[in-house]
Amino acid sequence: MIQSPLPALIGFGANLPFRGEPPELTIRRALARLDSSPGIRLTASSSLWVSRPIQAEGPDFINGVAEIRCSLEPEALMAQLLEVEAEFGRVRSARPADAAPARTLDLDLLWMNGIQRCSPELVLPHPRAQTRAFVLAPLAELRPCLRLGQDADSPTVEELLAGLLRHDPQSVARLERPSVRSA
DSSP: OOSSOEEEEEEEEEOSOBTTBOHHHHHHHHHHHHHTSTTEEEEEEOOEEEEOOSSBOSSOEEEEEEEEEEOSOHHHHHHHHHHHHHHTTOOOOSOOGGGBOOOSOEEEEEEETTOOEESSSOEESOTTGGGOHHHHHHHHHHOTTOBOSSSTTSOBHHHHHHHHHHHSOOOEEEEEOOEEOOO
16 A cells, blocks of 8 residues: 555546446446545546547447546556456457457556556556547546656657647547546
């Protein structure tokens, strides 16, 4: 356990119903479940965004980013995210990343207070966050000046998003406005 809770950013997405509920409701329920977990406090959530699947099957995804304060170590937080995914019907397979299945819920640890990790279980910051508009657009709502890179001169989330959309426009559109809670 970490003594003083640290900020962390969680990417979330879904493109399949779970028990007949639309992905938007699954996401809301999963975030509420995370907020009730020991050592985790939800402090803000971005708008919901819709995007076409990238290297995945199925209908469009509903995506967003949540900010939390967390007293768990990064690996323990990741284990908690995987547990919540499973509770909401996520089945992880051994399929290669370029053939990912559709998902009832996907939770990714994007960033945690600048901590770096590189292990088979966890890479921080998330290695593909900088190249995905469906991550950067909601992240820019919450932390536009955040630098995912470790260098002081690495681009901000806002700069990364602008560059990505300028050179490789990905279909991403806001579905609804954010719900922000104070810490």
